[in-house]
Amino acid sequence: MxxxxxxxxxxxxxxxxxxxxxxxxxxxxxxxxxxxxxxxxxxLLGGKVIDAGAEAMGIARPSGLELFSELGLSDVVVYPRRTDARIATPQGLQKLPPGVLGVPASTDDPLVAALLNEEEIQRARAERDVTITSEMSVDDVVGGRLGSAVVQKIVDPVVMGVHAAASDELEFTTLFPGMDSLIEQEGSLVGAAAKMRGGLGPSGSAVASLRGxxxxxxxxxxxxxxxxxxxxxxxxxxxxxxxxxxxxxxxxxxxxxxxxxxxxxxxxxxxxxxxxxxxxxxxxxxxxxxxTTSVKVVHLLVHSPELDLQPTGPGLLVRRDRMDVAAKALTHSNAKWAWWEDLLSPHEHVLRLSYGRSHQFASNVTDGLTDEELLAKAENDARNLLGVRKRFYVRASTVTAWPESLAFxxxxxxxxxxxxxxxxxxxxxxxxxxxxxxxxxxxxxxxxxxxxxxxxxxxxxxxxx
Ligand SMILES: Cc1cc2nc3c(=O)[nH]c(=O)nc-3n(C[C@H](O)[C@H](O)[C@H](O)COP(=O)(O)OP(=O)(O)OC[C@H]3O[C@@H](n4cnc5c(N)ncnc54)[C@H](O)[C@@H]3O)c2cc1C
Missing domain, CATH: 3.50.50.60 (FAD/NAD(P)-binding domain)
Structure with missing residues (x-):
């Protein structure tokens, strides 16, 4: 053997x-x-088991669900609640249009119209042909095809939230595997995003996880x-x-x-x-x-009746011009995953905030901060992002550093x-x-x-x- x-x-x-x-x-x-x-x-977060790192697996390609099935885990596969993720903009929270890593699956979607002005929408609808090479960034391809506003206002916060770097720093073909041939097949990037997404529901729903x-x-x-x-x-x-x-x-x-x-x-x-x-x-x-890029994840177990209405759906991605917030993303875990409800007391909520951006940005706040300082920032960010000012009490918290853990x-x-x-x-x-x-x-x-x-x-x- x-x-x-x-x-x-x-x-x-x-x-x-x-x-x-x-x-x-x-x-x-x-x-x-x-x-x-x-x-x-x-x-452990206040005696409850959480995911310190990855909390979901993309299902746009079949490998994850196939593995779950082979391992006999199909019965415990869970999907996020069917509500849209949000983008935190300086004007407040907007729903993220369904798409692939922020690239909208339709430019006629009212959620796209809510994020762009009329001129920007017209530019996105008049998609230009851009030949894709491996040296091109997400910004080059998506911005070239749909206009820079689509990148800045929709794609960049998603890319930053997932990859901890900006869309002008990351390669299109790596972040969107298979998209170039789909563009050829469908005739447009938006068409390719719609095809790749298939019948999947609201934004943020193209993932699965496991009960627990x-x-x-x-x-x-x-x-x-x-x-x-x-x-x-x-x-x-x-x-x-x-x-x-x-x-x-x-x-x-x-x-x-x-x-x-x-x-x-x-x-x-x-x-x-x-x-x-x-x-x-x-x-x-x-x-x-x-x-590689380093990130930190902060988890908060909070008591907050105001969060019972789940004001941000499953969570949100933070746009770079949202200057009052240092986090790049916030997940309201029990709003995203229904299985949490059995484990929480009334008005209890699990929040997950992620920090760390590629070093080009002064706003990479995790550098040089103690865990206590980062926790204070996270609590403040959570209040600002969720719009909760009064009844918000942190019962337990964790900070986890993930040095050099994400591909750049x-x-x-x-x-x-x-x-x-x-x-x-x-x-x-x-x-x-x-x-x-x-x-x-x-x-x-x-x-x-x-x-x-x-x-x-x-x-x-x-x-x-
Ligand atoms: C905070 C965070 C959140 C993420 N969220 C998601 C998500 O929601 N969805 C998603 O799809 N992906 C997510 N990812 C990415 C995903 O988790 C990783 O791509 C994946 O887990 C990488 O697995 P790996 O086994 O290749 O590497 P790792 O998980 O890094 O494992 C490498 C292992 O090697 C061990 N090791 C290191 N040095 C040695 C040595 N000298 N000898 C022996 N062992 C050694 C380490 O201890 C570690 O256990 C996330 C990543 C991070 C950091």
């Missing part, structure tokens, strides 16, 4: 480990921290790995990786040395670059050049990724699953891990029993 070692027990590593074991490999996972899941992990939170995915993946014989280790940071003649030698800090035919490196790019430096220096350099896919990113894929394929018995290679979202991460396992299996076909 051929063996595989997976370095990193986040979702990428666990999916890869499980699938490799299903193919008959002897698999061992080394995870540096004391638990699995990486950015998909539980945390996305952390349930990690729990189930761990069980699934155990069921197929994967050997799982926590508190085992891998400090070195060396290519020997016929296998890989993996140095696990404080544990010793392990050998494997295949190694799956499922850690963030900075860690991967260090591990690869000796045996694959060129690849290590390429991986080190991948850029600047124009040219997809070329870098393609070059990295070539380098990986030239090295025997290795797979690299650092999440920026798969795009930011869990659906991309899951699809990429599955594709990589198929690639490894096909290159070692003769050896798989």
């Amino acid at each position: 051929t063996s595989a070692v997976v370095i990193g027990g986040g979702v990428s590593g666990l999916v890869a480990a499980w699938r490799l074991a299903l193919l008959g490999r002897a698999v061992e996972v080394f995870e540096a921290t004391d638990d699995f899941g990486g950015a998909v992990c539980p945390q 939170g996305m952390n349930q995915l990690t729990a189930r993946l761990v069980d699934a790995c155990v069921e197929v014989g994967v050997k799982l280790n926590v508190n085992t940071p891998v400090g070195g990786l060396e290519r020997l003649e016929n296998c890989w030698r993996i140095n696990v800090d404080m544990v010793g040395v392990s050998h494997a035919d295949t190694v799956v490196v499922a850690v963030p790019p900075t860690v991967a670059a260090k591990l690869l430096a000796t045996s694959a220096p060129h690849l290590a350099e390429q991986v080190a050049a991948l850029r 896919a600047a124009p040219g990113h997809s070329k870098k990724v393609a070059h990295i894929a070539e380098s990986v394929q030239a090295i025997p018995g290795i797979s690299l699953l650092s999440s920026p290679l798969a795009g930011n979202g869990l659906a991309g991460v899951v699809a990429f891990a599955q594709a990589e396992v198929s690639r490894i299996a096909s290159t070692h076909q003769g050896e798989v029993p």
